[in-house]
Amino acid sequence: MIEFKHVNKKYPNGFEALKDIDLTIGQGEFVAIIGLSGAGKSTLIRTINRMHDITNGTLTVDGTDVMQLHGKSLRAFRRRIGMIFQSFNLVTRTTVIKNVLTAFVPELPWWRAALGIFTKAEKTAALEALDKVGILDKAFVRADQLSGGQQQRVALARTLAQNPQIILADEPVASLDPVTAKQVMDDFQRINRDMRITILINIHHVDLALQYATRVIGIRAGRVVYDGPAGEVDGAVLDAIYQDRKEATA
Template sequence: MIKFEDVGKRYPNGYEGLKHIDLEIEQGEFVAIIGLSGAGKSTLIRTINRMHDVTSGKLTVDGTDVMSLSGKSLRRFRRKVGMIFQSFNLITRTTVINNVLTAFVPDMPWYRSVFGIYNQEEKMKALEALDKVGILDKAFVRADQLSGGQQQRVALARTLAQNPEIILADEPVAALDPVTAKQVMNDFTRINKEMNISILINIHHVDLALKYCSRVIGINAGEIVYDGPAVEVDKEVLNKIYKGGREEHE
């Protein structure tokens, strides 16, 4: 379980990114986080793996106080929390399988990581991860030869190779065309159901959030203004979430 208790995030310049966040997310949920640009969506998910530190309140994952972690304990914790970005973050000048294999680098002896020496078990896990997202046939193709959707699937496979309990996705389909975005969202849905991985996705496209996610959290100016089933999100709820901005949310 991910649990926020009166969590706040204040940046050094005084700006409050999060205000009094109280939230519980059970294992296996598929949650969309929606709101205006700058509302606090990315800040919220990035506090979970300590990319951002909370400045007040308490954030726990499976009973562990995230802010109490450091060094090796923080690195071990982050192995359970996969992170996927809009920009894919791939090494484009090498093969797909080499990109997935980088998931094992944090646990490898320094000499293996320096020279890129992977054992048979690691290679098999990487191939299995690629198979799970339907691009096993691209394993030995250079990453820069793939489409945007295929590159995002490589990023997802790399995360799956970690064997995570949680996946945080920060605008993972924002750079994709509508058809490809739906394909990637289908991958997330299948992985969520088949592997019982908790997925929190910060997403701009409300239509995709409502179609694929079971729960929606709406944020406005750092505060949660809606938290409930996707099927109950109506025009009134959307007006509350997007109050004060002009972004499209159809």
């Protein structure tokens, strides 16, 4: 379970990205976070794995105070949380399976990591992860020969190889065409349903958020202005979330 209690985040330049956030996210939820660019969506999910530190308040994951973690304990904690980015973050000049195998590198002895030596069990786990996202047949293809959607699936397989309890996704389909975006969202939905992994997606596509997520959190200017079932999001809710855009164009 993820709990935000009166969480604030202020950057060194004085910008307040998060303001008094109170949220509880249970294990196995599929949550979409929506709002304008700059509203605080990315900051919110990146505080969960300490990519960004909160300024004050309390943020706990399964009872662990995230801000109390340092060094080895922080690295171990992050192993439980997968992260998917818009830009895929693959080594494009090597094969798909080698990209997935990098999920094991943080736990390897330095000499195995340096030489790229992986056990049969690790290779099997990498292939199983690729199978779960439907691209097992691409295992020995160079990553730069794949489409954008296939590359995002490789990134998702790499995350699954970590055996995470939580997956954070920061605009994972923003650079994909509508058909491919839907295919990737199908993968997230299936993983959430079948593996009961908690998924939090920061997403600009409101239609996809409402179609796939079971819960929607709307953020405006660093504050939560909606938190509820996706099926209850209506025009009034969207007006509240995107009010700043309406005012700018009025």
